[in-house]
Amino acid sequence: MTLARPLATRLFPTATALVAALVLAGCTPGTTTSDASGSPVTGGTLVYASGDAEPGCLDPHVGGNYPQALVASQYLETLYTKDAGGKLIPWLAEGSSVSEDGLTRTVKIRSGISFTDGTALDAAAVKANFEHLLVPKTASSTGYLALGKIDSMDAVDASTLELKLKSPDNSLLESFSMPWVAIESPKALKRSQAENCAAPVGTGPFKVESWKKQDSVQLVRNTGYVLPDPSAGHAGTAYLDGITWRFIPEAATRYAALQAGEVQIIDNAQPDTIAAAEKTSTIKHLDAPRPGASNRIELNSSKAPFNDVKVREAFIHAVNINASVDSLFFGTAARSYSPLSSVEPLAYSEDSLFGYDPAKAGELLDAAGWNKRDSAGYRTKDGARLSLTFPVSTSQSIPAEQSLFEQMQATAKDSGIEIKINLLDLSSWYGDLAKNNYNLVSAPYTKVGPSVLAILFHSDSTIPAPSGYFANLSQVKDPSLDALLNTAGATKDEAERKDLYTQAQKKVLEGYYLLPLYNQQNHFLYSSTLKNVGATTAVATPTFFDTWLDH
Amino acid sequence: MSIPKPVLSAQDPLLRPLPAPPPHPGALSVRGLAGNLPWLACAAVLLFFLVAAIAPNLLAPVDPLAINPTGAFSPPGPGHLLGTDESGRDIYSRIVHGARPSLLIGAAATAIGLGLAVVLGTVAGFGGRWLDYGVGRLLEVLFALPGLLLALVFIALAGPGVTTTVIAVGLTTAPGYARMIRAQIIAQRASPMVEAATVLGRSRARILTVHILPNALAPLAVLATLGLGQAILWAASLSFLGLGAPPPAPEWGTMLSSGRTYLALAWWMTFFPGLAIVLVAAASTVLSRSLKSAGPR
Numbered sequence: 039m040t041l042a043r044p045l046a047t048r049l050f051p052t053a054t055a056l057v058a059a060l061v062l063a064g065c066t067p068g069t070t071t072s073d074a075s076g077s078p079v080t081g082g083t084l085v086y087a088s089g090d091a092e093p094g095c096l097d098p099h100v101g102g103n104y105p106q107a108l109v110a111s112q113y114l115e116t117l118y119t120k121d122a123g124g125k126l127i128p129w130l131a132e133g134s135s136v137s138e139d140g141l142t143r144t145v146k147i148r149s150g151i152s153f154t155d156g157t158a159l160d161a162a163a164v165k166a167n168f169e170h171l172l173v174p175k176t177a178s179s180t181g182y183l184a185l186g187k188i189d190s191m192d193a194v195d196a197s198t199l200e201l202k203l204k205s206p207d208n209s210l211l212e213s214f215s216m217p218w219v220a221i222e223s224p225k226a227l228k229r230s231q232a233e234n235c236a237a238p239v240g241t242g243p244f245k246v247e248s249w250k251k252q253d254s255v256q257l258v259r260n261t262g263y264v265l266p267d268p269s270a271g272h273a274g275t276a277y278l279d280g281i282t283w284r285f286i287p288e289a290a291t292r293y294a295a296l297q298a299g300e301v302q303i304i305d306n307a308q309p310d311t312i313a314a315a316e317k318t319s320t321i322k323h324l325d326a327p328r329p330g331a332s333n334r335i336e337l338n339s340s341k342a343p344f345n346d347v348k349v350r351e352a353f354i355h356a357v358n359i360n361a362s363v364d365s366l367f368f369g370t371a372a373r374s375y376s377p378l379s380s381v382e383p384l385a386y387s388e389d390s391l392f393g394y395d396p397a398k399a400g401e402l403l404d405a406a407g408w409n410k411r412d413s414a415g416y417r418t419k420d421g422a423r424l425s426l427t428f429p430v431s432t433s434q435s436i437p438a439e440q441s442l443f444e445q446m447q448a449t450a451k452d453s454g455i456e457i458k459i460n461l462l463d464l465s466s467w468y469g470d471l472a473k474n475n476y477n478l479v480s481a482p483y484t485k486v487g488p489s490v491l492a493i494l495f496h497s498d499s500t501i502p503a504p505s506g507y508f509a510n511l512s513q514v515k516d517p518s519l520d521a522l523l524n525t526a527g528a529t530k531d532e533a534e535r536k537d538l539y540t541q542a543q544k545k546v547l548e549g550y551y552l553l554p555l556y557n558q559q560n561h562f563l564y565s566s567t568l569k570n571v572g573a574t575t576a577v578a579t580p581t582f583f584d585t586w587l588d589h
Numbered sequence: 590m591s592i593p594k595p596v597l598s599a600q601d602p603l604l605r606p607l608p609a610p611p612p613h614p615g616a617l618s619v620r621g622l623a624g625n626l627p628w629l630a631c632a633a634v635l636l637f638f639l640v641a642a643i644a645p646n647l648l649a650p651v652d653p654l655a656i657n658p659t660g661a662f663s664p665p666g667p668g669h670l671l672g673t674d675e676s677g678r679d680i681y682s683r684i685v686h687g688a689r690p691s692l693l694i695g696a697a698a699t700a701i702g703l704g705l706a707v708v709l710g711t712v713a714g715f716g717g718r719w720l721d722y723g724v725g726r727l728l729e730v731l732f733a734l735p736g737l738l739l740a741l742v743f744i745a746l747a748g749p750g751v752t753t754t755v756i757a758v759g760l761t762t763a764p765g766y767a768r769m770i771r772a773q774i775i776a777q778r779a780s781p782m783v784e785a786a787t788v789l790g791r792s793r794a795r796i797l798t799v800h801i802l803p804n805a806l807a808p809l810a811v812l813a814t815l816g817l818g819q820a821i822l823w824a825a826s827l828s829f830l831g832l833g834a835p836p837p838a839p840e841w842g843t844m845l846s847s848g849r850t851y852l853a854l855a856w857w858m859t860f861f862p863g864l865a866i867v868l869v870a871a872a873s874t875v876l877s878r879s880l881k882s883a884g885p886r
Contacts, residue, residue: 290852310854358658365658366675432831437850441675444837448656448676459836 076569080277082587084568087286087295089306091433095235096246096255099171102180102218104328104484104577108305109283111579112257113154114220114240115266117145117164118211120486120576124381126211129266130159130221130241132197140206140530145199145214151264153223154245161193166224176231179507183493184213184485206528208535212487215576243276243583255283265583271573277586289437296321296563302587303564303571303580309438312561313368320566325370326578327557329381330485331494332374333439335553338477340500340513343408343424350550352402353426356453358394362445363556366438371556377491377543379557381578384488384536386543392553399453408454417454425456426477431467434482436559443480468507479511482558486576488539492523495546512551519545628879631872638869641688649685653678653839662855672857674848676837680857683839684865690834691841692869694755695821699813701759702820703766707806710770714805715778715797724767731764740827749832758823762816769812773805780804814877818870825866841866 090105098106098114117131128134132146151159168191171181187207192200203210213219226239237246241264244257258280265271284301286292293311295301307315307323315321343349363373375392378385403409408417408424417424430443440461447457457478462470470476483490493499497520499510519542526538546552560578564571570584641648657677665672671680713724731739740757747753777783778801786796827833828842836843841862848858 289850293853308850310851314853361658362676365661365677437847438675440836441847445656445658445676447837448654461831461835 076588078272078277078569078586079588080586081279082589083280083282084278084303084582084585084587085282085284085301087284087292087301087304089287089289089292089304090285091287092252092285095231096249097222097235097238098218098220099167099176099178099181099222100231100235102178102182104482104579107217107484107575107577108579109255110217110220110238110240111242111575111581112244112281112283113242113246113260114217114222114238115242116217116220116575117147117214118576119215121270122573124383126215126576127267129215130164131214134211136206136530140208140528141203143201143203143210145201147197147199148266149197151241151266152262153226153239153241154260154262155223155226155239157223157225157239159221159241160196161199162196163224164199164221165191165193166227167219167221170222170227171219178218180216180485181218184216184219206530208527208529209487209489212489212576213485215486217575217577217579243581244278244281247280252285254285257281257283263583271584276583278582281582293563296565299565302568303562305560305562306436307561307563308436309367309370309561312370312563315563321563322566322568322571324562324564324571324580326560326562326574326580327379327381328482328484328560328578329379329487329576330490331483331558332376332379332385333480333482333555333558334374334377335478335480335555336512337551337553338474338479338511338513339549339551340474341477343406343419343426344477346406347550348402348406349408349424352399352406352453353450353455354392354550354553355395355402356399356450356455357446357553358449359392359442359446359553359555360394362442366441366445367556370561371559374554374556375547376554377494377546377552378488381557382488384539386540386547388544388547391547391550394449396449396453403454411454414456415451415454416456423456424454425458426450427458427460427470427475428478429460429462429467429470429476430480431464432461433464434467435480439480439555442555471507471511472502476511480555481509481511483509484558484577488535489527491539491542491546492527495542495551496520496523512546514546514549514551516545516549627875631875631879634868634872635876638688638692638865641685642692643689645686645689649679649682651679651682653683653686654837655679662851664855665857671861672855674844674855674858675851678837680844680861683844684841684861687839687841687844687862687865690751690838691821691824691866694751694758694824694833695817695869697755698758698762698820698824699816701756702762702816703809703813705759705763706766706770707809709763709767711774711797711802713767714771714774715793715801721771724771728764728767736761736823737826740823741830741832744827744832751834754824754827754833757827758820761823762820766809766812766816770805770809773808774801777801777805808881811877811881814873814880818873818877821866821873822870 088105088108090108093106093109095101096109098110115130117129118126119129121127130148130151132148134143134145136143147159147161147164153159168185168188170176171178171185187203187205188201189204190202194200220240223239226234236249243260243263245260247256247258249255259276259278261275263275286295289306289308292304296304312323316323337344337350337353339345360373363371374380375389376385376387403417408419410418412418412423428443430440443459447459450457471479483494485493493509495510495514497515500508500513500515502508522538522542526535526542529535529538562580567588569586569588571580573581573584575581655678660673660677661675663669663673669679669681673679709724713721740761743757743760744753783796783800786800824833825842825845828840829846831846834840834843844862845859848862851858
């Protein structure tokens, strides 16, 4: 090789420079660390890197998904929220009461708070927001569903809003705590939807300054901020000058940007990087499981082979979820045995139903008539293979989860069950659901409170919304379950509510309509130069009012 | 009646043979083993992957789909030569078993690209002025679009999958080949041989099939080997984007894509499939250049 020497000679200065750079880079973290007990410093811009899809609209009233909630939690506030202990507390509202028949709810609105465009917050402003959410032109999905029971409303005086309900709804205050029902300036809502999407106006500690599409949203401190509940944080305005909200979809790039100090906090952190970061002192971890449903796989009971409960039960015993969760999630996710997230106080777990037991799966399948095998080793019945179609939306599942599905596919094969995984983009995925072209599906659903059970398992939810989406993907249609959910959502008695929701959860678990996996994962990694991180909204999106940067 | 073939005088100074060009560094030669080393190495690489594609179990008896969650992310070592992936599957076995889809995609895509190019090139080169003009503009339009974009548009319309990937890559590479074939045909058309055939009153079809195509297509063998490496790269790129073989198929581009998530933790998940792609693409390129230098110009 004649090239070797000159090449090496040419590369030598570069290599030396690279080594020097690495050594220098290795030194920097040591100089910036300091103890967390220092006093807050005002100033500096936080750079946040999101792995979620960039929202098409910054107003979470429109549509209503988690990426919107993440960014909107910085500039919009809600009527209610949850404190650090998970207790529902009034925020922009001062309190609320409900009539004896449960059909009239009165909400008291705080005074002395104004939106960043100068408009004052009052009952009429809240009414305008609810109207904005309920009018079809807004195309709200999450917020619209949450307020579905409202029949009419009336701003009695500046601080009193009276809501007339179609039927009693004991989850209304929980719904009020979600960013999808956040309160915006009524004056700003009157603008065109495009204008409002680009820069919604709220009462939050930051406000939207500019939005460079496919790059970042620039947020700046709201200099007129008033903390609704003075016990909830420091007095005055936010410590940070602003937040640069960047979009970095690639997980490895996002983590590298955090390591390099280019950004100070990332979301959608991958399990392996969380495990690696926990060994360092420069990167910290915030685990904020989302409320509402657990992350689960729904078994489509509307068609063969899952219209037979025996086959559903057999499938659940044929897959080894625990082994995969242990190896793929590096101890960052705990196995769930409940339809609800573990942060929901009313979650009911039943682990005895979900053991990995291929022998039992075999017996059940034999009993169900799937007792012959084809040349590939899969079970057959009347000449048809036991084959399950599993559309997976690549934008709604992290790589570790897709690997878990692949491992599920491999273990199910041992029991003679074929799983066909189709990795799809979001619109093709919705298409498959609309065409009922699935046997298995995993779809996240975030909502505050156990009323999410009605959205996921009530037979009404098998009827597609105008958008074509329906949330009852296991397609349970059980009149007794419907009745349970209806009563549970209307009762005023907290103990009865708990009992009814427990019965409902038992019913869907024992019917093998779903295979719970773990909580909806919501992990953040942040630089140790960022202090006082950890406050979140009721839907577990972080807020940065109390956060400061240690320069 | 037959016309005697013209006898060309060897004394004619115009017909004196040119001195042989210096052989290409990697060209086939009789200089012994040392001179042929790059060529032999490339041939060995291709042979290995060819055997892998035809009889993968011969080289890697371990099931490429067998999972073992407790043995996930094992580094390369005695138990697993090239380590294991996130599901504890053996990377070496997956690379060997992945040779078939990867090579097949490459070969089939090249065949489609060349087949289409022969038709387009012949129409343009032999079909007369207007057809030449029409095909020429069509090729220019196709050239104006970046190759990968063209493939992506096709996949977006036809849906992802192995067959679609093959056709998409074939379509993408066709315009380049078509231009070369057109040029070859035009060159052949002006050759004395074809002039003679025309003078002798041979039909256009016969001139095309007997005289022009065999001579115009000879350089294609070289192009095809060169294109193979390119096509494998394209196919890997599309699989990397999640548009190729569905999971858990061991396809190189797909392996590369799933490995990149764990780049910081398990470099071997990305490195070895990447190495396989580089080796095959580089080997077929070097080999085709050797063929080109050794074969007819």
